[in-house]
Amino acid sequence: MEHGLTRRKFLGAAAALGALALSTGCAPKAMEEQEEGQAQSEVVDIDSLEVKHSWCYMCGPAKTFCATRNYMKDGKWVHVEGNPEAGNNWGYGSKTLCAKGNAAMQTLYNPARLEYPMKRTGEKGEGKFERCSWEEALGAIASKLLENREKYGPESYAALSPQECKFVGQMGRRFLNVYGSPNYLHSAICVMQIMSSQHVSIGKATTTTPLQMDKTKLLVSWGVNGENSAVNNIMDARPVERLDAMENGLEFIDIRPMLDPLASHAAEWVPIRPGTDLALALAVLNVLVTEDLYDHDFCENWCNGFEEFAEHVKQFPPSWASPITGISEEQIEKIARMMGTAKPMGIQYGNGAGDQANDGSWLCICINLIEAITGNLDVPGGGGAPLLVGPPLIDIESLNWIPTLPEKLPVYEEDTENGWAPSRSRLVAPEFPRWYQDPETWSSLGLFREPSSATYRALMSVLTEEPYPLKSVFAHATNPLSQTRQPQKIAEALKKLDFYFVMDTFWNPSCDYADYVLPACTRFEDSCQIDGRNMPEGTFIGIEQKLAEPLGESRSDWRFYCDLAVEMGFGEDFWNGDFDQALREQLEPTGISLEELREKGYVFVERTDGATPTEPSYQNYDQIFSMLPNGKVQCYNEILGGKPNNRDDGELGYLPEYQGPPEGLAETPDLAAEYPLIFSDVHAHRMSVHSYFSNLPYMRERNRKPWAKINPATAKKYGIEDGEWMKIESPHGWIKMVAEYFEGVSPEVIMGKRGWWQDCQELDEPGYGCLDGGSEVNALYDATMTNFDPFHSAMAKQTLVKISKWEG
Structure with missing residues (x-):
């Protein structure tokens, strides 16, 4: 038998999938087309239902971001909401869940479930x-x-x-x-790349992310996909906290190729070419050094090899970075001056930056050094510096870890x-x-x-x-x-x-x-x-x-x-x-x-003692940097320099060097003559968990076809209308995706989403293959192993492509 999968209809009544519409007021097509005589919907007093408790797993197979209250009717799960005492999402008292969380019932009652070995x-x-x-x-x-x-x-x-x-x-x-x-x-x-680069530059005891954002004057959001990876979650990009802080005067710079919703609120949107972020970071450091916008006291006392580093970055002026990144010299200078003068300043950086670039380790290190040399580490509103919460009232230290021997x-x-x-x-x-x-x-x-x-x-x-x-x-x-x-x-x-x-x-x-x-x-x-x-x-x-x-x-x-x-x-x-x-x-x-x-x-x-979060002592740099060489931020990196790389075929450097993407408009102009556009993807999306959950009707009805966002001017140049299928070819493979017109992306860039292999029977939507001719973006990317980051193994998430209208 092929696969041996048993296709089953959703369990009977509307109750099986929450078609009571208790939270959304709407139901997917599959729930609307119920057998004759079945109620389309019913009004239920949720307070009369049995409640069970759980953790939501819709952001990952074993995440515990959001605790949930789950309402049961006649033994079936019919409604879900956040547990207000768990402190998830918008904080204590919040019942909200994201779109994925509200679709959780459809994973339990899904006809595509595996049932037998x-x-x-x-x-x-x-x-x-x-x-x-x-x-x-x-x-x-x-x-x-x-x-x-x-x-x-x-x-x-x-x-x-x-x-x-x-x-x-x-x-x-x-x-x-x-x-x-x-x-x-x-x-x-993902994640380990970001963490490791932080550890080898500023240590484990602090971060560039501001943990008191209500006190932050300038936030730099670099490669952060908060609308998708953390749309309703205080654990990550914290978009709600950012919007609240904006009401108190926060400005932010958004650095990423596509104008997603948060970027539309930015003081500066920097639509960088995918894979060239390190060039921008080096140019920002150049401006900070050459225009004397760094914190002299901090750099003199707490930076290892600052003089060598400062001399090194002088070779990367905005005039060098502009033709690589596609960002004007004027904008590079402007954002660098903002970072050098606004205090306190914090930087959030995400998967779109250091985790998925061939030179991602140096990119993340440079981002950390921008925060450090401007004197913004461990200050209220700057990097790190959280308020102190009272001690746990129950010993919870062991709850998150089973010994691994x-x-x-x-x-x-x-x-x-x-x-x-x-x-x-x-x-x-x-x-x-x-x-x-x-x-x-x-x-x-x-x-x-x-x-x-x-x-x-x-x-x-x-x-x-x-x-x-x-x-x-x-x-x-x-x-x-x-x-x-x-x-x-x-x-x-x-x-x-x-x-x-x-x-x-x-x-x-x-x-x-x-x-x-x-x-x-x-x-x-x-x-x-x-x-x-x-x-x-x-x-x-x-x-x-x-x-x-x-x-x-x-x-x-x-x-x-x-x-x-x-x-x-x-x-x-x-x-x-x-x-x-x-x-x-x-x-x-x-x-x-x-x-x-x-x-x-x-x-x-x-907590009944009336205690509130308190201010810690700040700028305890002798403790924060104690495990770094010489007890200092590693501008001249003695952790990495001279040590074997992860392939055991060379040594790592002491100072950052730009590698750039394996294929780029500036890096490989001969190849660009045949493949004139840059393709990248968003990695995470609010309607799926990477490549999973496209088979859930609540998710798929809002995210039906394998889309690729393209500037209308670019699409029309190739005779491709909004909503039409297009063939996308790179030097490594080809896929087909549906053109989605979007003016918030550069005419030289196309942005897709990975993971379309699941079908959704309930909406008559097919799945699309992972190999050539399917819709898996990874089929387009370079996989030359000597191109991967020599420290933390990150791989480029971009390539050069050519497009045409798909006639298949």
């Missing part, structure tokens, strides 16, 4: 599978993993990580460590000889240099303090067999054909890979190459995740209460690792298969039992 019966890539039992699947997977460990060594196994995901980052890590492999495969396009990793002779942490010598494709991946020093990455390999380079080892080929890979809640660059090459690797298994809630295109596909239940079908939050108003602890029984034979992602570990003989390190014991250990310091928390759903302890 499947095993491959055809060739890899054919998509031919048949149903099997869990016992058979677990036995076969365990047997193959044990066989390959014996034949090829434990490092031959790797786990693919989705976006930040606690069940992979904790239970998956624990399994890797017990198995003996360091190869946790991270995308190299890194001490189980083998120590090899090469590790000892080079002073590396255990098993770093066995990383197949170090995401960061081996010397940097040391959990015992300041170079650790917080919760990411364990080893990682970069996904694309690691999977290419299957084809190149350098330095050795991976043999077994587990993809959990992720689609590698949309996660990284060049899905055509990823498909080749998956086809050649000795053993590949997948666990997900939905069938994704990479499943066609799997040996086994396992059905995951949603987090609303089990009770496995606990988290806590401390606020001025009090301390909150929440757990998922089960809203429904797992669909078919689907199982919890968390519990799966216990099942597999027991099958492989690792039971002692996995609570002998009882995941509830792990939860009890997490809760032990709180004094709250698992049974009590599951019964109540959450516990909130109110």
Whole structure:
């Protein structure tokens, strides 16, 4: 049977998908076309309904940004809202959820859900599978993993990580460590790149982001996609807080290629060419130095090698950066002077900047140095400098982390000889240099303090067999054909890979190459995740209460690792298969039992002493920079300089150098003659989670076709009307997307969105392939591994393209 998927109609009445319209007042087409005699809608008093509590997972497979109240009618989940005592979204008292949060019910009651374990019966890539039992699947997977460990060594196994995901980052890590492999495969396009660049420049104890934005005079928003990645979330770009601060006089500069809604409020919108941000950052630093706009006292006392750095950036004036970035010299000078004179000034920077550029590490470092040398670190309204909240009223420190047992990793002779942490010598494709991946020093990455390999380079080892080929890979809640660059090459690797298994809630295109596909239940079908939050108003602890029984034979992602570990003989390190014991250990310091928390759903302890957030002492630079060389901000970077890069084929520099995109109008003019336009994408979007949830009617009806925003003048030049399909070709592949006219994008730039592989049966909308001829933007991008960032492995998120009207 092809895929073995069972297409089911939505469960009976409107209640199954919230067609009571309790929150939106509208229903998707599928809910409007109910069987004859079924009520289209009904008025229900929600206060009469049973309420259960959970965490929303619509921003990621295991995120705990928003706690929810979930209303049940006749055993069906019909309405959701934020828990006002959890302090999510707009703060304590808020019930709001974003569009994704309001669509959560459609993940539970979705006809495309995986229900049963499947095993491959055809060739890899054919998509031919048949149903099997869990016992058979677990036995076969365990047997193959044990066989390959014996034949090829434990490092031959790797786990693919989705976006930040606690069940992979904790239970998956624990399994890797017990198995003996360091190869946790991270995308190299998200968060760790930003964090690492901050750590090696200004340290871990502060940030460029202002944590008292109500006191900020100037905010620089650099590559931040807050309308999409954090539209209703105070944890990230905080757009609501920004708009509130604007009423008190905040101005902001928005640096990104497309005029999204927040940019329309900016004092300066800087429509930079994708991939050229480092040129702009160097030119800003040039102006700050040459026009004497830096803080002399700070630079003299707290900057390592400032004189060498200042001399270095003099070679990057606005006249040099302008033809590279597409930004006028006048605007570069203007924004640099704003940054150098406005105090306090803070900088938010996001995935669109340092995480997804070939020279992203130096870009992020330079952004941090702009904040530092202007004297804006750890001052109220400047970078860092939060108000102090009272201590937690319940001990919640252990709630967000299950021990991963890194001490189980083998120590090899090469590790000892080079002073590396255990098993770093066995990383197949170090995401960061081996010397940097040391959990015992300041170079650790917080919760990411364990080893990682970069996904694309690691999977290419299957084809190149350098330095050795991976043999077994587990993809959990992720689609590698949309996660990284060049899905055509990823498909080749998956086809050649000795053993590949997948666990997900939905069938994704990479499943066609799997040996086994396992059905995951949603987090609303089990009770496995606990988290806590401390606020001025009090301390909150929440757990998922089960809203429904797992669909078919689907199982919890968390519990799966216990099942597999027991099958492989690792039971002692996995609570002998009882995941509830792990939860009890997490809760032990709180004094709250698992049974009590599951019964109540959450516990909130109110702060009754009248205490309010207080001012800390500021500018304690001797402490903040204490773990940096010479106790100073690294203008001349002695952490990186002279050390091996992540490919072990060269050394890193002490001072920033512009690399630029692999293909660019200024960088590769001969190529630009044939491919005259720049293509990039938004990475995250408010109607999906990367490449997931296009199959949810509430989301898809507002985001129907694979769109690419294009300036009308550009489209008309090629005879392409608004809403028409166009063929987009790069030197690396081709896709088709629907032209969406938008004047807020440069005539030389096209902006798309990745991830269109899911269909939506309820709206008769198809899915689109991930390979050439589909609509996956990653098919367009360069994947030359020597082009990737030599420190943190970031890859360019842009290329040069040509377009034509699609006649297919």
